Amino acid sequence: MVVDEVASPANVQEAMAFLKRRPDALPWAGGTLLLSDDQSWPKKSSVSILDLHRIADFRHVHRSDRHLELGSMVSLSTLLALPKGSLLGPLRPAAMQLGTQALRNLATLGGNIASRWRFMTCFAALSCMDAAVELRDSGGVHWKGIHELVGQDGRPSIPMATLLTRIRLPLAEWDSIATRPLGMAVFPQQGAATFCACARYAKGVIADLRIAIASTVLVRLREIETTLAGKRLPLSRKDVESFCSSLALATRELSGDDSLAEHAAAMSAAYLYHDAEYLT
Ligand SMILES: Cc1cc2nc3c(=O)[nH]c(=O)nc-3n(C[C@H](O)[C@H](O)[C@H](O)COP(=O)(O)OP(=O)(O)OC[C@H]3O[C@@H](n4cnc5c(N)ncnc54)[C@H](O)[C@@H]3O)c2cc1C
Structure with a gap:
């Protein structure tokens, strides 16, 4: 692989002009995934690099009444240094367990989201948070729900010649959060996977529950989550088994990985039986 051109634009306009001329350019954020994972590189003989470091707008953090907005070049260390009351939900423990x-200090949130062949650790948390992402391409600026970056086959579907510029997190409080590595593999091994769950309770009843698995595929079953909303804790064995078998089935169907499906079901069961260790 030969790098035939490197651009280091000072602003987003220059970056988009370069992408217009080189739509195949590879954006370079922290470079920590690109430097450790051959599969993140295009399968061709030469590549151009679009270095995003000089674009100050991509490092902004802005909080409104309802959202926290993070530029895609915000590093995970910067994210973790935000005040405890920033309502990062499951994103904080996800970022904390990474490397x-x-x-x-180098790895960025944008680089964690924009991996093209598998979902990385923070994606599971962002899925549970129903985050939104701002994308820029030659057609302009578009806000999309995080799940629009997931194809019908459950795999990443991040368009080419597109920059991820901002991530918007709804501000929400959670009563319980769990973010755990799933299975035996660890990054950068191929089989590494992440489990994320969060829930809100009202008077002993589940008000909102979200569970996501991120690996080569993303599994999040919103229609099954809602069947548990309104149920009193502790959940019955029947409810837990029904949820876990649906999750295992979807994980197996999408990933073709029996072991991942078993780990996903076991971790979900532990969470849904409401082990004290998961309470925050
Ligand atoms: C020892 C080690 C351990 C690791 N452990 C973990 C782990 O536990 N969990 C985990 O998730 N990761 C892990 N990683 C991988 C990596 O460090 C993280 O995923 C990191 O968040 C990637 O961010 P980055 O800024 O370095 O991305 P980069 O490597 O710069 O880019 C990653 C991908 O995203 C694209 N990209 C980056 N920014 C943009 C953008 N703004 N718009 C469009 N595309 C973009 C790039 O083109 C590339 O395809 C590990 C890496 C190493 C070396």
Whole structure:
């Protein structure tokens, strides 16, 4: 692989002008995934690199009454340094478990979302949070729900010649949060996967429940989650088994990985039986 051109634009207009000329350019954020994972590189003999470091707008953090907006180049260390009351929900423990402090200084949230062949650790949390992302392409600026980056086959579907510029997190409080590595593999091994769950309770009843699995596919079953809303804790064995078998089935169908499906069901059961260790 030969790098035939490198651009380091100072602003988003220059970046988009370069992408117009080189729609195949590979955006470079922290570079920590690109440097450790061959599959993140295009399968061709030469590539151009679009370095995003000089674009100050991509590092902004803005909070409104309802949302927290993070530029795609916000590093995971910057994210973790936000005040505790920032309502990062499951994104905080997801970012915390990623690599070492030195790695998190380089790694960006945008780079974690924009992996093209598999979903990385933060994606499971962002799925549970129903985050939104701002994308820029030659047609302009578009806000999309995070699940619009997931194809029908459950795999990443991030359009080419497109920059991820901002991530918008709804501000929400959760009564319980769990973010855990799933299975035996660890990044950068191929089989690494993440489990994320969060829930709100009202007077001992589930008011809102979200569970996501991120690996080569994303599994989030909103229609099954809602069947548990309104149920009193502790959940019955029948309800837990029904949820877990649906999750295992969907995980197996999408990923073709029996072991991942079993781990996903076991972790969900532990969470749904409401083990004290998951309470925040
Ligand atoms: C030892 C080690 C351990 C790791 N552990 C973990 C782990 O536990 N969990 C985990 O999730 N990851 C892990 N990683 C992988 C990596 O560090 C993270 O996923 C990181 O968040 C990637 O961010 P980055 O800024 O370095 O992305 P980059 O490597 O710069 O880019 C990643 C991908 O996103 C694209 N991209 C980046 N920014 C944009 C943008 N703004 N718009 C469009 N496309 C963009 C790139 O073109 C590339 O395809 C590990 C890596 C190493 C080396």
